[in-house]
Amino acid sequence: MGNYLRNIWETITTMLTGMRVTFQHLWLIRRNNVTLQYPEERWPRPERDIGFDHSNYNVIRSRLHVDIDDCIGCLKCERACPVDCIKIDTVKVPNRGEDIHSIGHTGITANGTKKAMVVSRFDIDMSECCYCNLCVYPCPEECIYMTGGPNSEKHEIDYEFSQYDRNDLIFRFAKKVSDEEIESATSISSERES
């Protein structure tokens, strides 16, 4: 009987202790509130100034972006990807570093490298991407990066991109030109060369 009553007593006291903790939170609800009214309020993204002089440091992982004019088509990012969600096709150009205006191809990257390839297809399927960031590091031209990184002034931080159709998650970065156009453009310039 004594044991029975003690159990009841302990249950009530420990429950009241728990209640005290919860009520403390209730009184301090304004100060200790951690819930965010999401679509109206947004969590601030962490400060990206990491204080080091590494241009390829990229802290936010939201969405991949490619500065296609700078891409030389070296396929390093494609090879680094563990899930093979980057698909790149390239066509050789006859003259390294020459602009081909008809398909909007610039010959020289921002870093000054002469391009030997026209990137005719650069697709990233963001629904397959596992956001591992492995493709960002090997790029010699630093042109593939997660938006919100060191180039955040160029792009809005886009961490909630969503689409109605899954196909819209395939981002096509290469300029839209058909194979024939590329063929004729590259052959024209090679004819001119000969």
Add this chain to the structure above:
Amino acid sequence: MGIVKGDQMVLNIGPQHPSTHGVLRLKVVTDGEIVSDIEPIIGYLHRCFEKHCENSTYEQVIPFTDRCDYIASMNNNFGYVVAMEKLMEIKVPDRVEYIRIIMAELNRIASHLLALGVYGLDVGAFTPFLYMFRDRERILDIFELTCGARLLYNYMWVGGVSHDLPVGFVETVYGFLDYFEPKLKEYNEILTYNKIFIERTADVGVLPPEVAISYGVSGPNLRGSGVKWDLRKDEPYSIYERFDFDVPIGEGTVGTTGDCWDRFYVRMLEMTESAKILRQALKDLPQDGDVHQAIPKKIRPPKGSIYQRTESPRGDLAYYIISDGSPQPYRLKMRSPAFTALSVLNEISRGWMLSDVIAILGSLDIVLGEIDR
């Protein structure tokens, strides 16, 4: 599973059930409310981790290790990179070692917070779960600040870490610790010493030390049974020998040694120890040193094999890597602590009520991503 007798019934729990912590199916033979046999059926989350690794380069394996134990990804990365560095005989800079320890211990706290909070949920206490999740969120914020990802980090690389610490990181973690340590008292008040919670967990599902050892159970589950075995102490890897911390074990405070409450409480105490390690690591963290310095250009380990064990929040996590000298592993095997913990479930839950099985399963803290791989 033997023959089901006339007055017995086979009951399926799962594969989709909130108490199974993932996609686990339990085939339970019950006699009324009393459980007479349990057969866990796994494999619903199998993603061919080990086979995938044979077709990936050594760098590409790291994102896959993240996805095994997705609650404690840092610790999974840690085990893999420690194994690889031993195989390739890389000496990593001190700063990297300290950063790794800080990340691993933060993730241990995060993982235990989730385990304990969800355990409260399993036995019917909703509020502690919310509080623990709130505090876990702070740790995830620290990770996001450091490497941009909240759950699957790909942070530790062979020979280094992917990002150096951001400015103000040390203060942020100190701030978190100052906030977190008093909270432990709050958790104890609201859940640990609650009489209803004790009644649900004390003396339930006792795992005797001999059974635990013979099944290969490790980590907090083993320590809950009173065996003082922690790889950080007994087989130090990385730089754990430099830190001063205790290995808490279960003592049967409110019941028998090795019951669910002990396994729960060991995790609670371990968070204090992790906080202790964190404080020491933050104090000694070297200020300079390039975190990318020791990363090899091409990861191409020599022919050979390595078996390296590390202490993940769930126990003895080991990688067995066979290299044939090519940039891809010939074979990669992961020894999962949650798998052995699940295998002991049948042994310790026979004879208990059905609702106790949920309590026992929760106390083992399994992660199905790691069991199925």
